[in-house]
Amino acid sequence: xxxxxxxxxxxxxxxxxxxxxxxxxxxxxxxxxxxxxxxxxxxxxxxxxxxxxxxxxxxxxxxxxxxxxxxxxxxxxxxxxxxxxxxxxxxxxxxxxxxxxxxxxxxxxxxxxxxxxxxxxxxxxxxxxxxxxxxxxxxxxxxxxxxxxxxxxxxxxxxxxxxxxxxxxxxxxxxxxxxxxxxxxxxxxxxxxxxxxxxxxxxxxxxxxxxxxxxxxxxxxxxxxxxxxxxxxxxxxxxxxxxxxxxxxxxxxxxxxxxxxxxxxxxxxxxxxxxxxxxxxxxxxxxxxxxxxxxxxxxxxxxxxxxxxxxxxxxxxxxxxxxxxxxxx
Ligand code: UT7
Numbered sequence: 519x520x521x522x523x524x525x526x527x528x529x530x531x532x533x534x535x536x537x538x539x540x541x542x543x544x545x546x547x548x549x550x551x552x553x554x555x556x557x558x559x560x561x562x563x564x565x566x567x568x569x570x571x572x573x574x575x576x577x578x579x580x581x582x583x584x585x586x587x588x589x590x591x592x593x594x595x596x597x598x599x600x601x602x603x604x605x606x607x608x609x610x611x612x613x614x615x616x617x618x619x620x621x622x623x624x625x626x627x628x629x630x631x632x633x634x635x636x637x638x639x640x641x642x643x644x645x646x647x648x649x650x651x652x653x654x655x656x657x658x659x660x661x662x663x664x665x666x667x668x669x670x671x672x673x674x675x676x677x678x679x680x681x682x683x684x685x686x687x688x689x690x691x692x693x694x695x696x697x698x699x700x701x702x703x704x705x706x707x708x709x710x711x712x713x714x715x716x717x718x719x720x721x722x723x724x725x726x727x728x729x730x731x732x733x734x735x736x737x738x739x740x741x742x743x744x745x746x747x748x749x750x751x752x753x754x755x756x757x758x759x760x761x762x763x764x765x766x767x768x769x770x771x772x773x774x775x776x777x778x779x780x781x782x783x784x785x786x787x788x789x790x791x792x793x794x795x796x797x798x799x800x801x802x803x804x805x806x807x808x809x810x811x812x813x814x815x816x817x818x819x820x821x822x823x824x825x826x827x828x829x830x831x832x833x834x835x836x837x838x839x840x841x842x843x844x845x846x847x
Contacts, residue, residue: 520692521692522648522649522651522690522691522692523648523649523690523691523692523693523694523697523698524644524645524648524649524688524689524690524691524697524698525688525689525690525691525696525697525698525843525845526641526686526688526698526826526842526843526844526845526846527586527587527589527655527686527687527688527689527845527846528583528584528586528587528588528686528687528846529583529586529684529685529686529808529811529812529815529820529846530579530580530581530582530583530584530585530586530684530685530686530808530812531579531582531682531683531684531685531805531808531809531811531812531813532575532578532579532582532682532683532684533564533681533682533799533809534564534565534566534567534570534575534681534682535564535567536564536565536566536567537562537563537564537565538562538563538564538565538680539551539561539562540554540555540560540561540562540677543673543676543677546670546671546676547670547671547672547673547676547677548673549673549677554677557774557776558677558678558774558775558776558796558800559774559775559776559778559794559796559797560677560678560774560775560796560797560800560801561797561798562797562798562800563679563680563681563798563799563800563801563802564680564681564682564799565665565680565681566663566665566681570663570681571605571663572601572603572604572605572612572661572662572663572683573605573612573615573616573619573661575661575662575663575681575682575683575805576599576601576612576616576659576660576661576683576685577616577619577620577683578683579659579661579683579684579685579805579808579812580616580620580657580659580683580685581620582685582812583657583685583686583687584620584657584687586687586846586847587655587687587689587846588847589655589687589689591620591621591622592622593654593655594620594622594625594655594656594657594687595625595626595653595654595655595656596625596626596627596644596647596653596655596656596657597613597614597616597617597620597622597625597626597627597656597657597659598613598626598627598628598629598630598640598643598644598656598657598658598659599611599612599613599616599628599629599630599640599658599659599660599661600629600630600631600632600636600637600639600640600658600659600660600661600804601629601631601636601660601661601662601803601804602631602633602636602662602664602667602715602803602804602833603662603663603664603666603667603803604629607718611627611628611629612629612659612661613627613628613629613659614627614628616657616659617657620657622657626653630643632703632705632804632832632834632836633713633715633803633804633832633833633834633836634771634773634801634803634804634806634830634831634832634833634836635703635771635804635830635831635832635834635836635837635838636660636803636804636832637658637660637684637804637805637806637807637808637828637830638701638703638807638828638830638838638839638840639703639836639838640658640659640660641658641686641688641698641701641828641840642701642703642838642840643658644656644658644688645688645698645701648688648689648690654689654690655687655688655689655690656687656688656689657685657686657687658685658686658687658688659683659684659685660683660684660685660803660804660805660806660807660808661682661683661684661685661804661805662681662682662683662802662803662804662805663681664679664680664681664732664801664802664803665679665680665681667715667716667730667731667732668731668732669730669731669732672731674734674736675731675732675733675734675736677800678773678774678800678801679732679800679801679802679803680799680800680801680802681802681805682799682802682805682806682809683805683808683809684805684806684807684808684809684811684812685808686808686811689845691845695823695843696822696823696843696844696845697842697843697845698840698841698842698843699758699841699842699843700754700757700758700840700841701838701839701840701841701842702750702753702754702757702838702839702840703836703837703838704836704837704838705834705835705836705837706834706835707834707835709742709834709835710833710834710835711735712734712735712738712739712742712833712835713732713733713734713735713739713832713833713834713835714732714733714734714833715731715732715733715833716729716730716731716732716733717729740774740776740777742831742835743773743774743777743831744777744780744781746831746835746837747770747771747777747781747829747830747831747837748780748781748784748785750829750831750837750838750839751781751785751827751829751839752785753839754827754839754840754841755785755827755841758841760825760841762785762786762787764825765787765791765825765826765827766791766820766824766825766826767791767793767814767819767820767824767825767826767827768782768785768787768791768792768793768826768827768829769793769807769810769811769814769826769827769828769829770782770792770793770807770828770829770830771801771806771807771829771830771831771832772794772795772796772799772800772801772802772806772807772809772810773796773801773806773831774796774801775794775796775797778792778794778796781829793810793811793813793814793819794810795809795810795813803832806830807828807830811826811828815846820844821844822844822845822846822847823843823844824843824844825841825842825843826840826841826842826843826844827839827840827841828840828842
């Protein structure tokens, strides 16, 4: 019997309609469009409406991914959601809520907490579950309502984040040329305190602002992010004997244009190969990579068989990279 590989079958995403521009933020905190653009590359970000929850954003992205994969919901045998803004803290998992809204029952469904690296983490899990032979079609979702944890009086963070969802179907293939080649993920909890959102009432029962809002030591995070994202990509390319020239699309986590540019220049990726959405969505954490991938797909840039490199970094700290062929149509 031929070996079964995990295959990235489809991508889908959803961006809420409401736009929060830099000009809007100028009216809320002491900042300017010029400062935000220069330091982050962000022009605007999307905000979910009050009654739109993370599961709703994930659901819309998931529907698109399922339709594009050409499968029925009853063929899906696992649902995994990465989010740091679940509808409910701890339970029920957002993945269970999305599965229920899709009418998917009696399958594995759970959430993963790996901040901005969440999507690459769940891609790793999906690959492992499929290549172990236990599963055939896994719905993975990265969705965030970050506006629910952002402090809109803190100019150091509120300019960065936005809401959205992205999803993919990871299926099977026996053709190595359309498989997910390699994924490496890692973490270092020594940096945990530099990016928290929000603190748990279990460990911090005192009622203060840190309970409610995302807190970030931006500059310190920035420095580690550049170094880690660069090393990560160098490592996965070397390990797989692939040169940067062979990559068709470099899709990094969309946190800050300066971080992306630093990695892009170091690796010598062209502008054309680098997928950018940070200017219009800001940082959407676990949704950032699938939203960027979906944009490139909808623009007709990503085709079946293209070699894609994902690179991510986030709170925890967590990080990871993935090397894959696009197996969708
Ligand atoms: O997704 C997870 C990973 N997250 C990241 O990778 C985010 C990493 N961090 C960043 O993107 C950047 O550090 C920021 C965009 C958050 C900040 O940019 P920075 O170049 O690191 O600025 P800074 O924090 O060193 O602050 C420089 C100055 C400070 O003023 P003083 O102390 O020099 O007078 C800040 O108070 O800029 C000030 N500042 C602002 N000024 C205008 C900070 N935020 C703003 C603002 N508008 N929104």
